[in-house]
């Protein structure tokens with residue numbers, strides 16, 4: 017619950033750059049739908065000034081903030097020093113949601129829950145028993161590993177441009193893997209891994225390659241014939257990654273717009289104690305994107 021001394025109910029998203037952020041629109045829609053009185057703005061914060069800004073914000077009447085690229089890991093360090101981390105955020109090593117509450121500063125990571133809500137509820141995908149390939153080992157990837165493991169896949173392979181980062185993540189989450197095969201490798205080792213261990217049912221692109229208009233080439237045979245390809249990035253048209261998968265014959269494709277709306281809804285619930293409906297907001301944003 018929000019600290020009641022926080023009368024103005026200001027919220028914001030902090031990132032760098034931030035002008036493209038759809039979060040103000042999403043939270044304004046949630047607030048209208050649920051009758052909550054609040055303001056939500058996008059604030060551009062450079063990496064050098066993040067810690068100072070986080071100290072100032074509660075004094076300026078802010079009750080909570082979302083954290084986006086490139087601040088998730090530094091904000092995690094800040095909460096570790098000055099507040100409390102949720103269990104999922106503590107393990108992820110990255111936060112995307114902060115709340116200044118009566119108990120002090122709380123740091124959470126709602127990205128993983130947002131991804132799962134989108135995959136399972138919006139796209140009707142069951143992850144139990146599936147072989148999942150997660151591309152990338154940055155803040156977004158860290159945030160989704162624990163919730164993905166909790167969905168009981170048969171295997172989760174983290175593949176990254178810098179192999180050592182993927183291997184480190186697989187080692188970090190090994191105690192949570194239960195019966196799941198959890199491996200980290202370089203993108204360049206995928207062909208050997210697939211040849212020896214089999215194809216994947218689901219691929220999730222958590223790299224920022226699509227942001228730069230680049231795709232990631234998956235060796236032939238990486239995916240099963242009925243695979244589902246997901247890119248956390250989203251846009252008016254298919255992202256370069258999804259376009260490449262479609263060209264390779266993958267029929268089930270989804271971008272990260274739903275994840276964006278779902279992770280925001282989990283943060284909104286944490287701050288306000290009410291859960292907004294996500295589908296009308298998702299439909300509106302999809303419509304706005306296609307009219308751009």
Ligand code: NDP
Pocket residue numbers: 085086088127130151152153154155156157176177178181222223224225226227228230232248249272273275276277279
């Ligand atoms: P980070 O900067 O923390 O990590 C970037 C990752 O992408 C690293 O693993 C990096 O590899 C890899 N990478 C970057 N460029 C390339 C490339 N050209 N080829 C291959 N790999 C590359 O970013 P985040 O993890 O925070 O975000 C990743 C993506 O997920 C972004 O596009 C972001 O917008 C999106 N996202 C979407 C969300 C949503 O709600 N839809 C929520 C969170 C993130 P290396 O380690 O080798 O540098």
